[in-house]
Amino acid sequence: MHTVAVLALDQVIPFDLSTPLEVFSRTRLPDGRPGYQVRVCAVHDEIDAGAFTLRAPWGLEGLQDADTIIVPGVTDPTAALPPAVRDALRSAATDGTRIASICVGTFPLAATGLLDGLRATTHWRAAGLLAATYPDIDVDPDVLYVDNGQLLTSAGAAAGMDLCLHMIRRDYGSAVAADAARLSVMPLEREGGQAQFIVHDHTPTPQGAELEALLAWLQDNLSRELTLADIASRAGTSTRTLIRRFRDQTGTTPLQWLHRARIRQAQHLLETTKHSVERIGSQVGFGSSTTFRDRFKRATGVSPQTYRRTFS
DSSP, rough: EEEEEEEEOBBHHHHHHHHHHHHHHHHHOOTBBBSSSEEEEEEEEEEEEESSSEEOOOOGGGTTTOOOEEEEEEESTTTTOOOHHHHHHHHHHTTTTTTEGOOOOOOOHTTTTTTTEEEEEOOOOGGHHHHOOOSSSETTTSSSSSSSSOOOOOOSTTOOOHHHHHHHHHHOOHHHHHHHHHHHTOOOOOOOOOOSSOOOOOOOOOTTTHHHHHHHHHHTTTTTTHHHHHHHHTSOOOHHHHHHHHHHHHSHHHHHHHHHHHHHHHHHHHHHHHOOOOHHHHTTTTTTTTHHHHHHHHHSSSSSHHHHHHHO
């Protein structure tokens, strides 16, 4: 089982700490087994978390055999990093452990020197400070997260959830990540600067939402050539009302939602089947393989063939 160690530093931000605990601990594999063992590690027995005091069951020795280490943000990101923590993170990186930061957790991770020469992100309000404090880091304030392979960083608050779900997809594939997103009641599709390889791709439909039945129908009919009028007719409403409801409940338009759903389904098929790219493009509703390749690359940053080699 994959072990995730969450590092709790003094003045840890509770939201940043709880995000990986909730997302990874709720992840289940197709056979029902848990996908992760999650532990909280700290330098001291008790950690000041602002509104409460945290008692961590693991010391820094809990980082040694972890497969992934998560570094949440702290109230004062410029606070000195304890030498024992710095050494433990460096040692883990040398051993090949995956290390990820959430929000301003990029600062303590940067203090180890591990991010020097790499692209990274953090909360947009702290991006300038990160760039000034660590000039050897290529700070990108316009993305939700950055994946450098072994080292990953995320922007503020909810972007940490995006990053956790991305790591689940890397570990277990899109179906498991989609289930984890639903269990976490992940926010609906979020628009935003995505100048990176990863697409935010497993947005669930919240139970009880007014559009739930319609979105389920769209998901089941991705291969059909659907127009806005077709979708409005299915919903029993006008196109104007449909667009308004979509924007209110999903943050996007009906056709944009449909396009993203097709890309998500294509990703799943590329990961889990040996169907040709042409067949997958047809299965998910793209009129031609050329159109499919072009739109898939625009959405994910890579071609369908490259995506399959990476995630299958």
